[in-house]
Amino acid sequence: MESAKETKHRTTDNIAISYTGVFDNEILSVLAKEIEGTLSSDDKVNKKVFKIFIELAQNISLYSLERDVTSGGDGMGVGTMIIRNFDTYYEFSTGNKTTKENIIPVMEKCDNINSMSREKLREYRRLQRNMPAGQKGGGNIGLIQVALTASNPIEYALVKCEDGNYFYIVSVRINKD
Amino acid sequence: MNDIHIKGVHEAYFVPTVNFEVATGKCEIEGESYLEETTKFYAPLLAWIREYIDTVKGPLYFDFKLSYFNTSSSKCLVDILDMLKNYQKKGGEVTVNWYYDDSDEELEEIEDFIMETGLQINKIPLE
Numbered sequence: 001m002e003s004a005k006e007t008k009h010r011t012t013d014n015i016a017i018s019y020t021g022v023f024d025n026e027i028l029s030v031l032a033k034e035i036e037g038t039l040s041s042d043d044k045v046n047k048k049v050f051k052i053f054i055e056l057a058q059n060i061s062l063y064s065l066e067r068d069v070t071s072g073g074d075g076m077g078v079g080t081m082i083i084r085n086f087d088t089y090y091e092f093s094t095g096n097k098t099t100k101e102n103i104i105p106v107m108e109k110c111d112n113i114n115s116m117s118r119e120k121l122r123e124y125r126r127l128q129r130n131m132p133a134g135q136k137g138g139g140n141i142g143l144i145q146v147a148l149t150a151s152n153p154i155e156y157a158l159v160k161c162e163d164g165n166y167f168y169i170v171s172v173r174i175n176k177d
Numbered sequence: 178m179n180d181i182h183i184k185g186v187h188e189a190y191f192v193p194t195v196n197f198e199v200a201t202g203k204c205e206i207e208g209e210s211y212l213e214e215t216t217k218f219y220a221p222l223l224a225w226i227r228e229y230i231d232t233v234k235g236p237l238y239f240d241f242k243l244s245y246f247n248t249s250s251s252k253c254l255v256d257i258l259d260m261l262k263n264y265q266k267k268g269g270e271v272t273v274n275w276y277y278d279d280s281d282e283e284l285e286e287i288e289d290f291i292m293e294t295g296l297q298i299n300k301i302p303l304e
Contacts, residue, residue, distance in 0.1 A: 025189040054211060054247050126293045129252050141248045
């Protein structure tokens with residue numbers, strides 16, 4: 001069994017950028033600048049991570065169950081973002097609270113996306129692009145974009161919280177080559 | 178009908194630079210497109226093109242120089258390209274240039290726009 005020390009290493013090592021809190025415009029803009037400007041010396045890699053960040057961070061703002069309502073309206077989603085730096089790739093992860101009912105269709109979408117070839121994914125994106133805009137649950141095209149940008153599968157995990165809800169983690173690798 | 182000039186902004190959201198000229202039919206969308214209300218931003222641009230097609234009926238030259246656009250922006254870009262394709266079908270003169278950096282992914286995006294809309298788009302690498 002993994003010791004507490006090992007677990008800590010596994011979860012905290014190699015962190016390049018991490019943030020937990022409200023995903024509002026101000027924070028998104030600060031994080032975007034960090035990614036664009038300082039993550040790596042390779043602009044192409046930074047751009048890829050940035051593109052993935054925009055799509056996934058927006059999902060937290062819109063869909064996280066945990067919300068900060070100080071800004072009014074539906075408020076802004078609260079969640080976590082971690083970018084870890086390994087020898088040959090960056091790992092980009094986001095996490096947010098959700099309900100099982102809301103997240104099962106998203107996990108099915110991820111499975112579906114992961115089962116597709118690049119050509120099929122592009123075809124799927126073309127199809128999704130012609131769907132009416134602004135529909136809730138239209139996070140589909142964002143996930144397709146993440147998979148196409150990363151050229152790697154979308155990994156996900158679901159952890160049960162004490163309050164009966166779930167913490168949904170989505171993670172993708174971006175190769176450095 | 179008036180020209181459209183929008184200065185690009187790179188802050189919390191990214192507004193692209195837009196220049197649409199009635200007299201010449203020259204139109205450019207440049208910079209980055211990641212907006213708070215994407216459809217609201219693109220609606221006047223689509224309305225402008227529609228009016229130009231209906232009233233001026235002149236040639237349209239489009240230059241896209243977007244270094245970044247998110248997926249909701251891409252939906253609106255497809256709407257613009259669809260409109261241009263329909264104009265062309267009805268005999269309108271349309272030229273579309275899309276400038277890209279040398280990444281395979283950006284080339285794929287342009288190829289997908291071509292497939293999706295049936296419009297001929299000139300792919301021009303950025304220097």
